[in-house]
Amino acid sequence: MNKTFHLQPLLDLASMRNDSATRKLGQLNKQQHDTQTKLEVLQQYRRDYQDRLQAASKQGMDPALLRNFQEFIYKLDAAIVQQSNAVEQSKLSTLRGRGEFSTTQRKLKSFDTLQQRHVEEQHKIEAKQEQRAMDEHTGRFVAYKTQDK
Numbered sequence: 001m002n003k004t005f006h007l008q009p010l011l012d013l014a015s016m017r018n019d020s021a022t023r024k025l026g027q028l029n030k031q032q033h034d035t036q037t038k039l040e041v042l043q044q045y046r047r048d049y050q051d052r053l054q055a056a057s058k059q060g061m062d063p064a065l066l067r068n069f070q071e072f073i074y075k076l077d078a079a080i081v082q083q084s085n086a087v088e089q090s091k092l093s094t095l096r097g098r099g100e101f102s103t104t105q106r107k108l109k110s111f112d113t114l115q116q117r118h119v120e121e122q123h124k125i126e127a128k129q130e131q132r133a134m135d136e137h138t139g140r141f142v143a144y145k146t147q148d149k
Contacts (some may be wrong), residue, residue: 005118011111018104021097028097032090039083043106046076 007012053069061069 003118003123005115005120007111007114011108011115014104014108014111018101018108021101021104025094025097025101028090028094032087032094032105035087035090039080041081042076046080048074049073049076049149065109 049069050073053066053073056069057066
């Protein structure tokens with residue numbers, strides 16, 4: 001008779017937590033990628049706008065138009081700073097998510113190891129019981145054969 005693994009509820013819980021941490025880490029990685037991409041787009045847009053300003057300045061431009069260009073570039077710079085901060089926060093969140101994932105994986109592996117040991121122990125017990133039954137059967141058979149003589 002097999003004994004059930006008494007830590008099975010904890011193994012199931014560890015598995016659920018690991019699955020959750022895996023999904024969360026995936027979301028955090030995607031979020032980090034998205035924030036980094038947005039920063040790169042803003043930086044590229046700023047470079048393009050700066051190039052357009054320089055080209056327009058060489059041909060001469062109205063002071064009001066120059067002021068508009070400069071104000072827009074300042075706004076882009078502010079957006080770049082804000083997005084850079086978002087990228088850094090996203091990186092920190094991803095690092096925390098990796099730590100959580102590693103922790104849940106270690107716990108799951110520990111419970112899995114305990115379960116494997118339990119299964120092996122149950123197999124040993126079953127093998128001993130089978131051997132005992134075979135020995136008993138053989139002993140009865142030998143006793144029966146010796147009675148017949």
